[in-house]
Amino acid sequence: MKPSQAETPPPAPPSGGTLDRALALAGFLRANCPWDAAQTPLSLQPYLLEEAHEAAHAIAAGDAAALRDELGDLLLNVAFQVVMAEEAGAFGRDDVVERVEQKMRRRHPHLYGGAREPWDAIKARERAEHGGGETILDAVPAGLDPLTRAYRVQARVAELGFDWSDWRGAWEKVREEVDEVGHELEAGDTDRIEDELGDVLFSMVNLVRLAGSHPSSALARANAKFERRFNAVEALAGERGVVFGQATLEELDVLWDEVKRRERAGGGTMEQPAPREGT
Secondary structure, X not given: OOOOOOOOXXXXXXXXXXXXXXXXXXXXXXXXXXXXXXXXXXXXXXHHHHHHHHXXXXXXXXXXXXXXXXXXXXXXXXXXXXXXXXXXXXXXHHHHHHHHHXXXXXXXXXXXOOOOOOHHHHHHHHHHHOOOOOOHHHHOOOOOOHHHHHHHHHHHHHHOOOOOOOHHHHHHHHHHHHHHHHHHHHHOOHHHHHHHHHHHHHHHHHHHHHOOOOHHHHHHHHHHHHHHHHHHHHHHHHHHOOOOOOOOHHHHHHHHHHHHHHHHHOOOOOOOOOOOXXX
């Protein structure tokens, strides 16, 4: 919202550093913009997640300029959450920094004059300090998106030895689960189909992990590849007068195959993804 002339002018940036400036900006917006003032931690949660995903997208794309901007948007969203917590008396900005500093001191004792400890021992002590009663998988955040949570769950149990010896076992499991999906598709039971498709996805995440990658980054690459190729198909269709919505699948497949041939001939860099709009 654009402030009127009668409203308070923006404060001069404090000299305490970037975090202080972000917090001051969030506080100023809360004090002078009706929309920002009406927000709650819950109402701003979707924006926090969106900006985190936008920053991750910029990282995957290797776009430093976009990453700079998206990290700024993410930082502002974090600042809003801190300022609202301060307004509610829940905690303060110093509490946030002190807590993460304490956590890093606990988890890296050898960097602060202590002895090096096994990671499992550190985590077990933290669970005990919080009252215990947690299961092994309680350490995996429940709020993660399903793809990342599957990866983290599998990595956690792998630390305890519950894992395939290499990718070959995971690959055979994927093939087994795909066969089961085929059987359920033939049977037509939608609930069982979804259940078996979930098993395929879970098994694929495990295969990706054992192949040395992360499912989110692998899928992001596949998304970018498809978008790049489809943008090229769209451009090629325009050159040849092919109209989307009227063209047959066979006609579009011809264009798709030509794009792939051109891409292979050009070393995989024939087209770049279209630039994104907004933040």
